[in-house]
Amino acid sequence: MGGRSISVGLVTLGFLLVWEAGVYAFHLPHYFLPPPSVVLAELASEPLWYLHHSLQTLYTTMLGFGLALLLGVAAAIGIVYSRLLEHTLYTLLVSLNSIPKIALAPLFIIWLGTGTESKVAVSFLIALFSIVIDTVLGLRSADPDALDLLKTMRGTALQALMKIRFPGALPHMFAGMKVAISLALVGAIAGEFVASQEGLGFVILQSQSMFKTTRVFASIMLLGVLGTLLFFLVDLAERLVCPWHVSHRVEESKALAGRG
């Protein structure tokens, strides 16, 4: 685990060094490709301004993801327990998933205005699908013997959900959340691209129109940091919420490594 994060750090550092050297070696103008040192200096020159826009994008992403989690899990429970919802809501979700959600962003501007709401809506919609799909899968893959066992204890359907189906579904749900959190960030940026006054998407678009390429790169770097941070946040939550599963996975990967 530690060795892996060290190697990731070294590769990233190597990449930045090659980038820096490349810019000077080929005499590239900074408006075309600024070296990382200049990008970092740009970040350091206006830290509060960048922080403000990063927090705006983070806020939109978290709100979109949170809503997707809340409504996605509720929808999944409904779909697993109701034939009607399975045939209507689930079918609709699956067929609508072929539409790229980003294409809907301009519509949300019409419906919800140019404020944060429209960005949250895109972020929510794009994150929703993977959460619903993986939660449905997780709830359905409950051990039938465990459900029988609960019946012999005269457990109720609600107890079966809370004590067996839901905890058993958590590893699947976290797999869905890891995909969803990255998508929620994509949705937030896409929303900001269409129409906005703040957020990293706004900064990128505005700087691009003024050929401030260094600012574009500074925002992209911040997005990278944001995306990584959000992913590890979900990963951390998984470790805290379902340690049994994480430990299983470690055992499995050890076994696989031993075999190879």
Added chain:
Amino acid sequence: MPPSEAPDGPSPREAVFVDINGVGKTYRSPRGDVIALEGIDLGIRPSEFLSVLGPSGCGKSTLLRCLAGLDRATTGTITVGGRPIDGPPDGLGVVFQRDVLLEWRTVLENLLLPIEVRRLDRGPWVRKAKDLLALLGLTGSEHRHPWELSGGMRQRVSICRALLMNPGLLLMDEPFGALDAMTRDELNLELLRVWTADAKTVFFVTHSIPEAVFLADRVVVMSPSPGRVIEIVGVDLPRPRDLGVRETPEFAAIVRHIRLLFQNMGVMRAARREAPA
């Protein structure tokens, strides 16, 4: 082959704790009905250890599921303690072939699941749970998680869970089928020890003849498709039994008798032909 009642079968109605009367079970499938069980008549006495023995597909697990109230018999009636079964009966403990421990709960919390489900106060049951763990040699494991335990230990925990609420009827569906032979022997002994200390009525499904005979007061021999009772064999071996019992001529004679029953059904002969050289 007509079913025959063992000479020591229960005769007075009061002496029967579980009464299975003319039970049949038919599954409907698109390719026609499948008869899993047919005309099962069986009385289980209080505190009796009954083994149910038969090849795969003889409906022994279906019968157990009917007793547990998980499946409904198509014909006939089942009463437990005089009350007809309508859903899982009171005072029931079930052990499946797989231990069915919940991975996210510690051993102690797995044991307390039935207490939680019935919304009882945990306090007094924690003591009982720890006593049971001690009885099965699991002291000190209460805060461990199932993934840290061996297969034998996991099945011990699932037996503790079934015993926690002091059930009148213990149903076991090939509980040791997935374990290695040595662990299986060990658990057979421990099950007998627990049963001797606090005699419950046990309905033990297995496909191992020696295991069925070693444990039981009577062995119900079943035939496949449709599942019927062929014979109920009384086991008059002295108790308490240890593994040495299996080397006595009396034990061998009972095992031989049951083996011949299966051979006459064609079950064992078919198995021998299929066995690789």
